[in-house]
Amino acid sequence: MDKLVVHGGSPLRGSVNISGSKNASLPILAAAILSGEDCIIRRVPDVSDTNYMIQILSALGADVERSSGTVRITCADISDEAPYELVRRMRASICVMGPLLARKGRAVVSLPGGCVIGDRPVDLHLRGLEALGAKVEFEGGNIILTAPDGLRGAEIDLRGSNGPTVLGTDNVMMAATLAEGITVIESAAAEPEVLDLANFLNAMGAKIEGAGTRRITIEGVKELRGVEHTVIPDRIEAGTFMAAAALAGEGVTLNRICREHLKAITEQIIKSGHRVEFNAEGDSCTVYRGEELRGCEISTSPYPGYPTDMQAQMTALLVTTPGISLIKDTIFPQRFMHCSELKRMGADIKVDNGTAIIRGVEKLSAAPVMASDLRASAALVLAALTAKGSTEISRLYHIDRGYEHIDEKLLTLGAAVERVKG
Numbered sequence: 165m166d167k168l169v170v171h172g173g174s175p176l177r178g179s180v181n182i183s184g185s186k187n188a189s190l191p192i193l194a195a196a197i198l199s200g201e202d203c204i205i206r207r208v209p210d211v212s213d214t215n216y217m218i219q220i221l222s223a224l225g226a227d228v229e230r231s232s233g234t235v236r237i238t239c240a241d242i243s244d245e246a247p248y249e250l251v252r253r254m255r256a257s258i259c260v261m262g263p264l265l266a267r268k269g270r271a272v273v274s275l276p277g278g279c280v281i282g283d284r285p286v287d288l289h290l291r292g293l294e295a296l297g298a299k300v301e302f303e304g305g306n307i308i309l310t311a312p313d314g315l316r317g318a319e320i321d322l323r324g325s326n327g328p329t330v331l332g333t334d335n336v337m338m339a340a341t342l343a344e345g346i347t348v349i350e351s352a353a354a355e356p357e358v359l360d361l362a363n364f365l366n367a368m369g370a371k372i373e374g375a376g377t378r379r380i381t382i383e384g385v386k387e388l389r390g391v392e393h394t395v396i397p398d399r400i401e402a403g404t405f406m407a408a409a410a411l412a413g414e415g416v417t418l419n420r421i422c423r424e425h426l427k428a429i430t431e432q433i434i435k436s437g438h439r440v441e442f443n444a445e446g447d448s449c450t451v452y453r454g455e456e457l458r459g460c461e462i463s464t465s466p467y468p469g470y471p472t473d474m475q476a477q478m479t480a481l482l483v484t485t486p487g488i489s490l491i492k493d494t495i496f497p498q499r500f501m502h503c504s505e506l507k508r509m510g511a512d513i514k515v516d517n518g519t520a521i522i523r524g525v526e527k528l529s530a531a532p533v534m535a536s537d538l539r540a541s542a543a544l545v546l547a548a549l550t551a552k553g554s555t556e557i558s559r560l561y562h563i564d565r566g567y568e569h570i571d572e573k574l575l576t577l578g579a580a581v582e583r584v585k586g
């Protein structure tokens with residue numbers, strides 16, 4: 165298992181290109197199942213999650229070629245059973261369920277378990293697909309969905325107790341593209357990644373309106389065609405580099421971003437005392453570390469609110485920001501595994517009932533720490549950038565799930581990092 169050693173104290177300077185979005189790429193790759201023709205998807209980040217999705221598609225019988233950021237997928241003839249050995253490695257493999265059901269009239273996908281960021285049920289996905297006419301059964305740890313006579317449009321409310329569901333909206337939207345009649349999804353997720361998927365599906369010939377809002381209408385079509393599409397920038401990778409620049413930067417420029425998607429993150433970076441300047445096109449920004457820093461209060465919420473996927477990284481920034489900060493995670497109230505590792509580096513954090521109460525300390529000091537999940541590992545890397553000494557972060561496979569070549573990008577900015585192969 166690889167480790168990352170970060171020697172704290174080197175300032176970050178220069179520019180970095182942000183990759184395509186992992187969370188947009190995953191459902192878009194799965195959506196290629198809906199057509200028998202060639203789909204060409206550009207700017208797919210080279211991370212282990214997209215590689216797993218490609219392996220799942222290949223195992224289903226798709227013809228897949230990957231050349232740097234471009235993936236070509238042809239699903240001329242595919243199976244309806246996603247192999248457990250691959251599916252179990254990545255929770256997001258659940259998004260093959262909707263397209264398989266719509267294309268094949270049957271889908272067998274293993275039931276995902278919880279994960280370290282909290283309980284992660286799929287009841288809303290299943291409720292939505294059932295409303296479209298699918299029969300849902302469970303057997304041997306698998307979900308078996310059948311709709312031998314095809315799916316029918318329906319009105320579906322996807323609101324869960326913690327708000328809308330992103331991949332649930334994706335699954336139902338993908339299945340509804342080939343259903344007979346009109347589907348209306350109320351309380352839909354409005355994340356930019358859902359809109360990117362809808363744009364991909366519309367380019368394939370789907371008839372989707374309202375994606376990016378809480379109400380999505382889909383008029384079913386008979387079939388979908390092949391398409392070429394470029395994935396949106398990764399707003400969470402961009403936010404992570406904004407936090408790195410705020411912590412350890414002397415002026416760091418992020419290129420290939422989307423300003424609109426970064427509003428909530430930018431607002432909090434500025435509130436904590438740093439400066440962010442965007443270019444006129446909104447596709448590049450420079451972050452300057454502030455001189456008068458202050459703690460802030462953040463509560464995660466569905467888009468356009470502050471993303472839960474940037475909670476851990478902001479915690480890492482605030483642990484050395486003077487004053488008291490509060491970070492509440494309303495979406496995954498148990499997503500605070502990074503806090504105990506940050507405390508081992510000298511952070512003063514108390515986690516109580518889904519909220520981290522942070523008292524800013526002057527400096528952290530290096531310690532061997534362990535990554536517990538994707539964003540927690542990013543938080544540890546950020547904390548290590550300014551800590552005194554060399555921090556060794558183990559279980560690096562978590563960060564490799566979602567950050568394309570993070571060590572190389574940090575090295576280019578001047579950080580002293582080393583990947584130790586293990």
Ligand SMILES: CC(=O)N[C@H]1[C@@H](OP(=O)(O)OP(=O)(O)OC[C@H]2O[C@@H](n3ccc(=O)[nH]c3=O)[C@H](O)[C@@H]2O)O[C@H](CO)[C@@H](O)[C@@H]1O
Nearest residue numbers: 187256283284285286287288289324326328329330331495
């Ligand atoms: C691959 C991908 O895009 N992952 C993102 C996606 O995950 P994912 O789509 O799995 O997360 P959801 O939006 O579904 O989860 C939101 C909330 O709804 C709950 N819920 C979800 C489904 C369901 O059937 N029942 C239910 O109760 C969850 O437990 C959670 O509290 O959105 C999350 C919330 O922005 C992000 O943290 C993940 O990075």
Ligand SMILES: C=C(OP(=O)(O)O)C(=O)O
Nearest residue numbers: 187255256473538539566
């Ligand atoms: C939690 C995340 O991903 P996943 O939903 O795939 O676990 C994430 O990207 O932060």
